[in-house]
Amino acid sequence: MQLRSASTSRLLATLLVVAGGLSCGDATGPEGALAFDVPELRLDAAGTGTVVLSNRGALPVGPVELRSGAVLDAGSASVPGARLTAAPADVPTLAPGQTVTVTVGMDAGTLLQPGEYRAELIARTPDGERRLDVRVTAADLQGFEGASVRFDSGPSDVRQGDVARYVASATDSAGAALSPAAITWSVAPAGAGFVAPDGSLVAYAPGSLTVRAQVGAATAERAVTVQARGLGGQAVRVGEGSVLERHTSDLWVHGEWAYTGTWGQRARNGSIRVGDALHVWSLADPVAPVRVGTLTVDARTVNDVKVRADGQLAVLTHEGSNDGLNGVTVLDLSDPAAPQVLSRYTAGLESGVHNAWIEGDYAYLVVDGVGNGMRVLDLSDPRAPSVVASYWAGSSFLHDVYVRDGLAFLSHWNAGLVVLDVGNGIAGGSPTNPVEVSRLGALNGQTHNAWYWPDAGYVFVGEEDFSSPGYMHVVDVRDLRAPREVATFRVAGTTPHNFWLDEATGVLYLAWYENGLRALDVSGELLGDLERQGREIFGLQYDGVGFGCASADGTCTWAPQLHRGLLYLSDMNNGLVVVRPEL
Missing domain, CATH: 2.60.40.1080 (Immunoglobulin-like)
Known part of the structure; x- marks a missing residue:
């Protein structure tokens, strides 16, 4: 079986750890061998310090990523844009007994007012992590006697x-x-x-x-x-299209039709089904989806499906295909109830395609694996598509792409958020010649997804961190060449997944796995910790807690889409859930 993308593999690994009853800090596992030489590091007046990371176990450990947690002030408020830096930031492997000296710094520019600050340096492996408390004092400015x-x-x-x-x-x-x-x-x-x-x-x-x-x-x-901000609201579950034989992945709704993908494998009633299917739903009754068809393909995960704005064309992604070719399948939706395969494109996509976006005659494809990045597929002849461009940020792997107003927003995992001109004109780019406009790497790593709101000048960026609560980061891109983080939002206990923004009302709907659906007021100017500002309108665990994601039951929200006043949610355990927001 072909390897999944790192985020999918991490989700699967996390689920297996939970099912096995192990903890992230189990000292008997490989991660238990990692150790810092001090329990706390205090940075000097210049904001730098060193620490030794060692492997005290009997087996090699790696790769090791060194990442920053949020920088907090004395009142535990995070400082947007401030981060720890580590050199080296990545260690391919640590042999038993091997050590590495890490230089730690504070990348804060002029963001820190005088006072005490703390953050965590996180040493993360595929099997677990170790955390180091880091402290720094920002001194008062001197030389102002008598001011x-x-x-x-x-x-x-x-x-x-x-x-x-x-x-x-x-x-x-x-x-x-x-x-x-x-x-x-x-x-x-x-x-x-x-x-x-x-x-x-x-x-x-x-x-x-x-x-x-x-x-x-x-x-x-x-x-x-x-x-008080004085917000109030709720969401009511009003319908469901049940899928119990497979785990559900992403969705797309267009007109009176919805399409949902499938993920991984699921054991039920003595049989195991893999994620090789695209389900077609009639929304003739919007609160009672009816599954009217299923298209199966050669895959073990159909992670994503996207429908073009005119509703005539769709692309679904392949991972883990038996023939080892993976790629994407292009669908004719002239009859939306019965998608017809026009072509399957695989050249250069053999490692798998994790996500996609269709904009006009082009599909922007996220190819699994470090070094592969994005491919742009020309769909002007959908029966004979061809790759016309590619892009990779130079490090890490690409996880998702969102295209709007001639700009492509790449969620490039540990390389951060990358903005490309693919026809906007700001940097002379086009779909056949993407040109990098800017990037923002200081987002804690694990940059998973993005939604661009041009009227407000914000990008809402998801951080998929299974080892600790992930964040939604708000990035100010009013100056596209100089993006900067201005705010964050988090929910304790688990990590976010995909988002959908109702731009008319300024409400961001966030899928938050076991924590369900969250609704957040993102109107006006945004700054600081949004979860502390009375901006969360509601949180809904519509199927209770259950046994977590990719299990027999319980809430596990993958993605929301607002359509004609209703929220359609893909849920890994349940299928297609329909919710009415009441704001």
Whole structure:
């Protein structure tokens, strides 16, 4: 069987570990051999330090990835865009008794105000991980004896989760104006909110707080009253199209039809079925999907299916095919109830295709494996498609692609988020000549999926981390050449999967595996920890907890799609679930 992509393999490995009752930190496994030489590392005044990582076991360990957890301030609020760096960042293997010295730094630019900060350095292998606490002190700026500071503007009343801006001015002992960069900002009590170096504040809880501007020993304070965000809503499960013989993967809804893929293998009633099928659903009754057909292909996972905007063409992906060719199958949807195979394209795609996107006459394909990246498939003649372009970021593997407004947003796992011009014009690119516009690597790794919202200038990026709660990262791309992280959202206990944004209302729907469906208010300007701002509208575990993903039952949400006022969810354990959001 062909190897799955690393994220699919990691999901399968995690499920097997849970089923076997082992813990991630089991000292008898290979990961138990990894050890840091100190329990805590304090970085020096320059924000650097070293630590020794060793293999104390009897077997080789690797590959080892060294990644940063979130950087937290004294109130446990994360600092958007701040990350630990590690050199080396990747170790191919550690032999028994072998050590490696890791240089650790803080990549924060001007993001850190004076104070104490902490983060975790994570040494991760395919079998587990080790974590090291890292501490750093950002010192007060010096040389401002006799300075003074005062507030010029900024509100005294704000709403929880909204961004407010404060302006202060400072003078030195001679009365000369100082640069705004001389002013440091803080909020009290610690954890009541987050204030950026430019005086932008987001409050985390209703009540009161104090915004403080400081230059040397001089301070100015403003009392702020915080009103509750006051959101309310729920989601109601209203229907289901049950699939119990196979695990369900991704979905696409178009018109009165839905299409769902299948994943891995599932044992039920004494038989084992693999993910070799695409199911076709009639939504003539929107709350009662009826399976009207199933197309089987040579695959063990049909991870993704995409339908072109005109509803006439679809692409499904192959992984683990028996013939070893994998690739993609192109479908004619002239009769949406009975997709017809037009072609199967495999050249250069033998390692498997994990995800795809169709835009016009081109399909953007995510090819499994480090070094393979993206292929652009010309579908102008869907019976004889051909590859016309390729791209790889130079490290890690590609996991997903999202194309909009002539831009391709690549979720490139540990290489981060990559933006390509594929016809936008910003860098002279086209579908046949993708040109890199920018990339943002500092996203904790495991960059899984992305949704671009051009009107707001944000990209919502998923981090699929099974060993600890993953994050949704908000990346500001109003300057496409200089993306920067501005906010995060997380749900304790497990990791997110795919997203769908209702741009008309500013509500982001997030599939969160065992934690089900989450609805998040992403209207307005975004900053800081969104889960602390009263922005989550609802969370729905519509089938209870069960035994987790890829099991007999229980919630395991793979992907949402909003269609004509209803949310259609692909659920690994249940099939196609229909939910009505009530906001």
